[in-house]
Amino acid sequence: MPTIAAQIFQTLADRIAQGDVAPGQKLEEKALADEFGVSRTPVREALRELGARGLIEINPRRGGVVARISxxxxxxxxxxxxxxxxxxxxxxxxxxxxxxxxxxxxxxxxxxxxxxxxxxxxxxxxxxxxxxxxxxxxxxxxxxxxxxxxxxxxxxxxxxxxxxxxxxxxxxxxxxxxxxxxxxxxxxxxxxxxxxxxxxxxxxxxxxxxxxxxxxx
Amino acid sequence: MPTIAAQIFQTLADRIAQGDVAPGQKLEEKALADEFGVSRTPVREALRELGARGLIEINPRRGGVVARISxxxxxxxxxxxxxxxxxxxxxxxxxxxxxxxxxxxxxxxxxxxxxxxxxxxxxxxxxxxxxxxxxxxxxxxxxxxxxxxxxxxxxxxxxxxxxxxxxxxxxxxxxxxxxxxxxxxxxxxxxxxxxxxxxxxxxxxxxxxxxxxxxxx
DNA sequence: TCGTGCACGATTGTGCACAAGATGGGCATC
DNA sequence: GATGCCCATCTTGTGCACAATCGTGCACGA
CATH class of the missing domain: 1.20.120.530 (GntR ligand-binding domain-like)
Incomplete structure (x- = not known):
């Protein structure tokens, strides 16, 4: 069984790929944590991973948004x-x-x-x-x-x-x-x-x- | 001022690039946390980022090691x-x-x-x-x-x-x-x-x- | 009326505690 | 003597609380 963080990462990556969440949309840790019924910690890890792969942008103390593009x-x-x-x-x-x-x-x-x-x-x-x-x-x-x-x-x-x-x-x-x-x-x-x-x-x-x-x- | 996690990421990335830590060597969260004088949390984030970029391998519940290669x-x-x-x-x-x-x-x-x-x-x-x-x-x-x-x-x-x-x-x-x-x-x-x-x-x-x-x- | 400064609320960053799983050593058995 | 099993210990995964910082709205002054 993979870790919760890995599952959330996969779920969010799919959502982004399929356009379920639009570029520019905020991804709030607490809201996602509540939705998945877990604490903020695994959600954070998932967001970091998404950020490292360029799927979302993460600004310190300002959270993450689905990657926009010019x-x-x-x-x-x-x-x-x-x-x-x-x-x-x-x-x-x-x-x-x-x-x-x-x-x-x-x-x-x-x-x-x-x-x-x-x-x-x-x-x-x-x-x-x-x-x-x-x-x-x-x-x-x-x-x-x-x-x-x-x-x-x-x-x-x-x-x-x-x-x-x-x-x-x-x-x-x-x-x-x-x-x-x-x-x-x-x-x-x-x-x-x-x-x-x-x-x-x-x-x-x-x-x-x-x-x-x-x-x- | 960047976050602590970002600083630790940079430090570890440099160490790996310069060969200060050898491929295969374990990177333990607690040991690194003690060394940098912070808690495990920012160290974890740094390790996740290193993992996402392929600089280290992370296995669930077994921690991270500097990336080996065949x-x-x-x-x-x-x-x-x-x-x-x-x-x-x-x-x-x-x-x-x-x-x-x-x-x-x-x-x-x-x-x-x-x-x-x-x-x-x-x-x-x-x-x-x-x-x-x-x-x-x-x-x-x-x-x-x-x-x-x-x-x-x-x-x-x-x-x-x-x-x-x-x-x-x-x-x-x-x-x-x-x-x-x-x-x-x-x-x-x-x-x-x-x-x-x-x-x-x-x-x-x-x-x-x-x-x-x-x-x- | 518009611009500026402040204070409040909200969100993220960090620290810490507990739980779950893995590693290694010791012991029993063959 | 070797092998397999079991348990102790350690490390990581998750949850939660507090601190720091940012954005927003309002009030005040020009």
Whole structure:
């Protein structure tokens, strides 16, 4: 049985990732302690951990708020994610095992079927698995962990654009095809460029929506 | 005035980075609390933060130990650092401002002078500044922060090889020259490759020494 | 009417006490 | 003599209380 603090950390991390608590919202120790029926101590530990991972901002004596972000900061993080995933794609093109290659083709097929069926939910899940598989396929746990952490931090801001993906599913699928082809050909450089271009296009969409929402508020 | 927890975190992080406490060594809350003359609470917070950043391992109800590492894990982390810095070099070649370029040349000169004077201490400092400058020169705070964090985690294991650098100073300087030339020419791809090769060579040295020390113990 | 200063309330930082679980040594048994 | 079990001790996890600090609202003066 994990510690109470670890459970609360996980719960809060999920809430933030899924947008249940909005960026900028205060996280008060006492209120959370009451909600979970524990004392402030484990809540504090959970908040510290969230702070260390960049999911919330903690100011001394002023408590924690869900991490906010400015337009340039979002651009910064999206670019970092783009570089990270592209690096993974480059390494994956050189290192994927035969089994992993087949799994990648399977995931790509799942994406294609979801697009054909216009199944947004299924596409998002398959798409996530596709990207995850490539990150793990780099066979470097440090880089993969950095990519996962970064994606967790970006999740709250990416959340809102889920609805707009529908129109782009077909194009994304075509780009995935390019990535798969490059990996199949062990063409590291093309795999990097294809992943980079793919993520850059997605990031541009996120930026556009985010900028709009910032102007609106 | 920062909180006590923040001060203790910084102190412990420095100790770990400088090798004052060896990997695997236990960090007991009460002992540290007595040493710093505070209660266990701020010490706990500091340890949690160190744990979140990967500098120590924390097991529930068993306390924390300075992060240990296996040979494959070290290889993993060194490779990640290599990719990260090479990415920074690639971006820096495209983005360095005129002022930053001059600063880079200055830092390179400082390295060269230290080599000529056989000033190991000075070379290590100038070398660190050189690499830092390139990381910052990527103009991406997220990637730079990841590189800094990773270097902090690697510091305890890199510590031991400081003495052996002397023989490699000249070669490292030559490689730095190649990086500087590529950046001067705005040649992103060559900058990436040069930094990658440079770091790979250094990493190989770290791996060799680490493997030996693992066999010895 | 607006700006400034003060006091109060609320929240976090720290210290301390008790509870739960882990480690290590001693003892019994094979 | 070796092995497995049990218990004592120690360390960490959690709860709670007090202290320090920050934000807010109000009153006062310009």
């Amino acid at each position: 337009v340039p900061q979002l651009a910064d993080m999206l670019e970092a994610e783009c570089e990270l995933e592209a690096t993974c794609a480059r390494l994956a093109a050189q290192r994927l095992t035969a089994v992993e290659r087949e799994q990648l083709y399977d995931l790509h097929r799942r994406c294609a079927e979801a697009v054909k069926a216009k199944d947004l939910e299924g596409y998002l899940a398959a798409n996530r698995d596709f990207h995850d598989h490539i990150c793990r396929g780099a066979h470097n746990t440090t880089i993969a962990a950095m990519a996962v952490d970064l994606r967790a931090r970006l999740a709250p801001f990416r959340q809102r654009q889920a609805g707009t993906i529908e129109a782009r599913m077909q194009q994304s699928l075509d780009e995935h095809q390019g990535i798969v082809d490059a990996i199949r050909a062990n063409d590291a450089r093309t795999a990097f460029d294809a992943m980079c271009a793919h993520n850059a296009r997605l990031s541009a969409g996120v930026m556009r929506l985010f900028s709009e929402s910032m102007l609106a508020s | 040979v494959p894990q070290l290889a993993d982390m060194l490779e990640a650092e290599c990719e990260l810095e090479a990415t920074c070099a690639r971006l820096a070649a495209q983005r360095l401002t005129a002022v930053e370029r001059e600063q880079l040349y200055d830092l390179h000169r400082r390295c060269a002078e230290a080599v000529k004077a056989k000033d190991l201490e000075g070379y290590l400092a100038a070398n660190r500044d050189f690499h830092d400058h390139i990381c910052r020169g990527a103009h991406n705070t997220t990637i730079a922060a990841m590189a800094v964090d990773l270097r902090a985690r690697l510091a305890p294991f890199r510590q031991r090889q400081a003495g052996t650098i002397e023989a490699r100073m000249q070669q490292s300087l030559d490689e730095h020259q190649g990086i500087v030339d590529a950046i001067r020419a705005n040649d992103a791809r060559t900058a990436f490759d040069a930094m990658c090769a440079h770091n790979a060579r250094l990493s190989a040295g770290v791996m060799r020494l680490f493997s030996e020390s693992m066999l010895a113990s």
